[in-house]
Amino acid sequence: MQDTTSPLRRSVLYVPASNDKALAKCASLACDTVIFDLEDAVAPERKPAARERLREFLAGDGRPGCEVVVRINALGSEWGTEDLLAARAVKPDGILLPKVNGPRDILDADAALDEMDAPRSVKLWAMIETARAVLNLGPIAELGQNPAARLACLVAGTNDLARETGMSLAPERGYMTPFLLQMVMAGRAGSLGVIDGVANDFRDLEAFGRACQDARAMGFDGKTLIHPAQIGPANAAFAPQPTEVAEARAIVAAFALPENRERGAISLEGRMVERLHLDMAQTLLARARAIEEKQQ
Numbered sequence: 001m002q003d004t005t006s007p008l009r010r011s012v013l014y015v016p017a018s019n020d021k022a023l024a025k026c027a028s029l030a031c032d033t034v035i036f037d038l039e040d041a042v043a044p045e046r047k048p049a050a051r052e053r054l055r056e057f058l059a060g061d062g063r064p065g066c067e068v069v070v071r072i073n074a075l076g077s078e079w080g081t082e083d084l085l086a087a088r089a090v091k092p093d094g095i096l097l098p099k100v101n102g103p104r105d106i107l108d109a110d111a112a113l114d115e116m117d118a119p120r121s122v123k124l125w126a127m128i129e130t131a132r133a134v135l136n137l138g139p140i141a142e143l144g145q146n147p148a149a150r151l152a153c154l155v156a157g158t159n160d161l162a163r164e165t166g167m168s169l170a171p172e173r174g175y176m177t178p179f180l181l182q183m184v185m186a187g188r189a190g191s192l193g194v195i196d197g198v199a200n201d202f203r204d205l206e207a208f209g210r211a212c213q214d215a216r217a218m219g220f221d222g223k224t225l226i227h228p229a230q231i232g233p234a235n236a237a238f239a240p241q242p243t244e245v246a247e248a249r250a251i252v253a254a255f256a257l258p259e260n261r262e263r264g265a266i267s268l269e270g271r272m273v274e275r276l277h278l279d280m281a282q283t284l285l286a287r288a289r290a291i292e293e294k295q296q
């Protein structure tokens, strides 16, 4: 469940660590999180150079002020350990693990970070993009309840899921939706953030806006993005809408009335409203405030 302290992650932009122009641009963008990618956005022959470029870039003035996450190659791959060392060195908020199959992959990364003396404040994010990860969502999410584990967030990898399963992403991700919902359910059970996958067609912003609205209705915190043009629509779709803010304010005001202070359920404009709705209203208002503060 989102609460009043949940971080804003409406727009989570992948930036290829090998792309100088994209690196130079990212600090000026209004996304909530940047994921610097060492994995699929970087060709095999450019992996070492991308790692070095990222180290240099994040040590300099261009480092973005938002949440910073680094996606490494799978720890079992030939690049994994070097990537993890590089990621640890750039002091990120999170490290995103691709191709996670089950809890073991996360525990191994956790142990490797401990060996590197990485502070516990460096969190792990896990891509859910293999059929095995979907089958293991329960045990993966349980790590979120373990204070010793670093797991903070699940990220959908719909391209890889489509590749492995043969499942179509069209129309409107209808076949993929049950698994995305399973991911949201697991993430919430484990008190984890949950971020939706990317939309590859970055020029069709109308379709993208609809995809963001669907993702929000499914319960996702935000969407992963591949292009700066997707930031505005994602920020708008995952923000509380004016009617929702007005409704939330009315609920808070109604429960503050002396006659309602000791009541669990009240009637408001013909609808039953309970204290759980008061909690939801307070969360939504906190989110609206956080967005407002960010814009100032």
Ligand SMILES: CC(C)(COP(=O)(O)OP(=O)(O)OC[C@H]1O[C@@H](n2cnc3c(N)ncnc32)[C@H](O)[C@@H]1OP(=O)(O)O)[C@@H](O)C(=O)NCCC(=O)NCCSC(=O)C[C@H](O)C(=O)O
Pocket: 013, 014, 015, 016, 019, 021, 022, 023, 025, 026, 037, 040, 041, 129, 156, 157, 158, 159, 160, 161, 197, 198, 202, 225, 226, 227, 228
């Ligand atoms: C998709 C792109 C290759 C398109 O690039 P390009 O043709 O250069 O786009 P534009 O000319 O429209 O770009 C306009 C300006 O914006 C900058 N730009 C573009 N993309 C980014 C970005 N991601 N971050 C920051 N800045 C960006 C360009 O440099 C232009 O700048 P300027 O000329 O100075 O105005 C490209 O967008 C791209 O590479 N996107 C990211 C691709 C990526 O990271 N892929 C991997 C992550 S997605 C994934 O792996 C999904 C998951 O794992 C799964 O399985 O589903």
Ligand SMILES: [Mg+2]
Pocket: 040, 098, 129, 157, 159, 160
């Ligand atoms: Mg992927």
